[in-house]
Amino acid sequence: NAGVTQTPKFRVLKTGQSMTLLCAQDMNHEYMYWYRQDPGMGLRLIHYSVGEGTTAKGEVPDGYNVSRLKKQNFLLGLESAAPSQTSVYFCASSSVARSEKLFFGSGTQLSVL
């Protein structure tokens, strides 16, 4: 009964370092999303995927890349981390986009020094 699992839960990076956040869902959902949550700004969509092998840009995609090689996994990469990328990152999935509800992971707290 795992739902959406994100790893790692916490990470500290130095400016310029790279890392990958992993999101895995076991609900056979077609759609997956990466959001960032910043104080006073709500959740903003970074990238999303409507199926295996597909990705698309969201509201704030700059500085991030994603891949969806397997239906259950959605990876978010930071090639060269910047302090502006300090945030809490949430992965979500849904069985049908639009009005269907989102299932969220518990988040990754990322600090870039």
Next chain:
Amino acid sequence: GDSVTQMEGPVTLSEEAFLTINCTYTATGYPSLFWYVQYPGEGLQLLLKATKADDKGSNKGFEATYRKETTSFHLEKGSVQVSDSAVYFCALSFTSGTYKYIFGTGTRLKVLA
């Protein structure tokens, strides 16, 4: 553009008090409306939703009515408990044409015993 506006928090109430968290939206079409709740250290989870005008969503004693004439979706609960302490997000999504959800900035609720 499309947007969601929530009342700023934090909101601090005593146990058994009445809760209202205001939410208004701006949208060019006919969105579905949602309230998500985020408990400490967890991801967001759907609390309730409404898909058309005059619909009332309800769950766990919380209610919200989709008011098209005032473009509002205010969250209410008649008697809050300490366990309701969390951050509440209002959101909208469209039933066609986009996979985008738009979230408000969140309202933190603290309930004191």
